[in-house]
Amino acid sequence: EPEVTQTPSHQVTQMGQEVILRCVPISNHLYFYWYRQILGQKVEFLVSFYNNEISEKSEIFDDQFSVERPDGSNFTLKIRSTKLEDSAMYFCASRRANEKLFFGSGTQLSVL
Amino acid sequence: QQQVKQSPQSLIVQKGGISIINCAYENTAFDYFPWYQQFPGKGPALLIAIRPDVSEKKEGRFTISFNKSAKQFSLHIMDSQPGDSATYFCAARKGSGGSNYKLTFGKGTLLTVNP
Numbered sequence: 456e457p458e459v460t461q462t463p464s465h466q467v468t469q470m471g472q473e474v475i476l477r478c479v480p481i482s483n484h485l486y487f488y489w490y491r492q493i494l495g496q497k498v499e500f501l502v503s504f505y506n507n508e509i510s511e512k513s514e515i516f517d518d519q520f521s522v523e524r525p526d527g528s529n530f531t532l533k534i535r536s537t538k539l540e541d542s543a544m545y546f547c548a549s550r551r552a553n554e555k556l557f558f559g560s561g562t563q564l565s566v567l
Numbered sequence: 568q569q570q571v572k573q574s575p576q577s578l579i580v581q582k583g584g585i586s587i588i589n590c591a592y593e594n595t596a597f598d599y600f601p602w603y604q605q606f607p608g609k610g611p612a613l614l615i616a617i618r619p620d621v622s623e624k625k626e627g628r629f630t631i632s633f634n635k636s637a638k639q640f641s642l643h644i645m646d647s648q649p650g651d652s653a654t655y656f657c658a659a660r661k662g663s664g665g666s667n668y669k670l671t672f673g674k675g676t677l678l679t680v681n682p
Contacts, residue, residue, distance in 0.1 A: 459610070488668060498611065498656060498672040511669055546610050548668075556668055558603075558610030 457481045459559035467565045476532045478547030487530045488548040537566045573673025586644040588676045590657035597659035605654045647680045
């Protein structure tokens with residue numbers, strides 16, 4: 456089965472630093488998403504992206520967050536100035552129209 | 568009103584037994600209810616999903632029961648196997664999807680099936 460690929464699997468950063476989490480969605484998918492899961496808590500929606508623009512974002516996705524599809528294959532999540540509370544597992548997901556959502560294995564972000 | 572409440576938090580079942588996980592929601596605009604299975608180190612994977620126009624959906628050993636009036640739905644795993652040991656999340660989504668696929672997740676249930 457095709458997979459959504461996320462790199463790195465673990466990222467450690469200092470508070471205030473910028474991080475970029477990278478995702479390669481499944482090749483013929485058109486809709487892209489970021490979710491996150493703080494340890495011990497539920498998976499939360501961050502943002503959806505289609506046709507090179509954000510289609511919906513949650514209240515978590517503030518000005519510190521941005522997403523980009525810089526080329527035909529990558530989809531990135533940038534956090535400009537990380538906070539301790541940004542520590543979480545970040546999941547990228549993608550899908551085709553009217554089909555199921557595929558999640559990547561996640562990037563564990565630790566902000567020290 | 569956006570919450571999805573899931574119980575139990577953890578569940579231990581003997582091999583061959585039935586695992587039952589329950590979820591409740593408040594927002595009547597939700598119209599798609601998937602269950603996800605997550606193994607350690609992996610992302611959630613869609614297991615089975617239901618829309619509120621049916622009361623039950625079965626796929627192999629996995630069944631969703633849906634009670635629209637009570638705003639509850641549950642996952643039943645028949646003949647539970649050690650390989651079913653994972654975290655299970657219920658979720659809900661409103662709208663037809665389109666570019667938006669904002670899932671609201673429950674907190675998850677850690678299922679352990681003992682051999």
